[in-house]
Amino acid sequence: xxxxxxxxxxxxIAIFAALLAALGFIPPIPFATGVxxxxxxxxxxxxxxxxxxxxxxxxMILFLVVVALGxxxxxxxxxxxxxxxxxxxxxxxxxxxxxxxxGLLTRTLSSQFSLTIAAGIGAFVGGIIVMYLFGIAGFxxxxxxxxxxSLMIMWVYIPGDAVKVVLAAAVTGAVARALPSSFxxx
Amino acid sequence: xxxxxxxxxSWMHRLPxxxxxxxxxxxxxxxxPVKEVWIISLAxxxxxxxxxxxxxxxxxxxTLLKPLFxxxxxxxxxxxxxxxxxxxxxxxxxxxxxxxxxxxxxxxxRMDEMNVVFQFLLTPLRWLGVKTQRxxxxxxxxxxxxxxxxxxMHALLAAWRARGGQxxxxxIIAPLVVQALRMSDQVAEAVAARGGIPNNIKH
Numbered sequence: 001x002x003x004x005x006x007x008x009x010x011x012x013i014a015i016f017a018a019l020l021a022a023l024g025f026i027p028p029i030p031f032a033t034g035v036x037x038x039x040x041x042x043x044x045x046x047x048x049x050x051x052x053x054x055x056x057x058x059x060m061i062l063f064l065v066v067v068a069l070g071x072x073x074x075x076x077x078x079x080x081x082x083x084x085x086x087x088x089x090x091x092x093x094x095x096x097x098x099x100x101x102x103g104l105l106t107r108t109l110s111s112q113f114s115l116t117i118a119a120g121i122g123a124f125v126g127g128i129i130v131m132y133l134f135g136i137a138g139f140x141x142x143x144x145x146x147x148x149x150s151l152m153i154m155w156v157y158i159p160g161d162a163v164k165v166v167l168a169a170a171v172t173g174a175v176a177r178a179l180p181s182s183f184x185x186x
Numbered sequence: 187x188x189x190x191x192x193x194x195x196s197w198m199h200r201l202p203x204x205x206x207x208x209x210x211x212x213x214x215x216x217x218x219p220v221k222e223v224w225i226i227s228l229a230x231x232x233x234x235x236x237x238x239x240x241x242x243x244x245x246x247x248x249t250l251l252k253p254l255f256x257x258x259x260x261x262x263x264x265x266x267x268x269x270x271x272x273x274x275x276x277x278x279x280x281x282x283x284x285x286x287x288x289x290x291x292x293x294x295x296r297m298d299e300m301n302v303v304f305q306f307l308l309t310p311l312r313w314l315g316v317k318t319q320r321x322x323x324x325x326x327x328x329x330x331x332x333x334x335x336x337x338x339m340h341a342l343l344a345a346w347r348a349r350g351g352q353x354x355x356x357x358i359i360a361p362l363v364v365q366a367l368r369m370s371d372q373v374a375e376a377v378a379a380r381g382g383i384p385n386n387i388k389h
Contacts, residue, residue, distance in 0.1 A: 080292025
């Protein structure tokens with residue numbers, strides 16, 4: 001791979017991490033379950049479906065590093081080292097893994113299905129299954145609850161995340177149509 | 187926006203970042219297995235004391251716990267109901283102490299000081315041949331472009347509202363991503379025109 005291509009990927013990784021921060025500033029949309037949904041976890045799915053497994057995961061790691069260094073870029077203006085000690089820290093550690101899974105599935109499945117469907121499946125497995133696996137494991141570790149009790153506390157967020165899966169699929173399709181040359185994850 | 191740092195000079199600001207982070211790591215390891223109510227209560231008191239020693243702006247930072255309030259309450263209630271008051275307090279107290287101590291470091295350490303520690307922690311990667319300057323470059327790009335993307339987002343949101351868009355804000359996400367990718371192509375061209383991302387340590 002030429003140096004120019006590599007540099008281009010690093011720029012893309014950094015700017016997508018900045019995009020994740022910007023998504024955290026979109027006013028949260030109040031949702032039926034009473035829990036407002038933020039666009040940031042949608043960004044995690046998009047990092048995978050759009051940048052691909054490796055670059056999407058690297059972009060998420062970069063974002064978490066900047067949060068750990070003290071930037072309050074998580075949705076709701078949270079950040080700093082404290083968020084990695086809280087009951088929801090597992091979700092943060094999940095970001096790179098969720099993006100990786102979403103990217104890998106999108107790429108693998110897009111040979112059989114349309115890109116939108118492939119991205120939807122990728123976003124679902126990465127953004128919900130992987131995300132909640134880590135999130136609940138982290139919650140368990142901090143609070144010492146069982147899997148079932150942890151899930152009971154978290155379930156309110158799941159409907160909102162399901163909406164994001166649909167959005168991630170639609171946005172991925174739209175971006176691939178708008179910028180066929182930049183879209184490399186297929 | 188952008189940073190939790192409190193611009194003032196306290197005793198905690200003067201401590202080197204490395205020492206603060208080391209103390210946090212020790213406190214985390216020591217507190218994790220603690221079951222005694224009095225130790226946890228002491229730790230909570232010491233932590234609150236640290237915030238008080240930072241002055242009014244330090245105490246004001248305790249509001250960072252507000253978004254966690256309902257979840258904390260649910261955890262406390264569940265623990266109280268299944269295990270009893272002592273266990274519930276130990277769990278809640280430990281969680282509060284670890285979150286607040288970690289946050290105190292972010293409040294009293296500038297991001298560039300933290301970055302020095304981070305670059306030091308990357309040393310093993312450098313031995314493996316990873317060009318860590320490229321990671322540092324990516325970090326500064328990210329910090330530089332957050333305000334740019336936030337302004338893109340506000341412009342799209344304003345346009346959406348001007349067209350009579352309701353609360354379906356998500357309509358702006360696809361154009362936002364397209365703008366971000368387009369801009370990243372332009373930035374990559376600019377970087378290439380300046381000779382690419384620095385590779386060696388001297389840069």
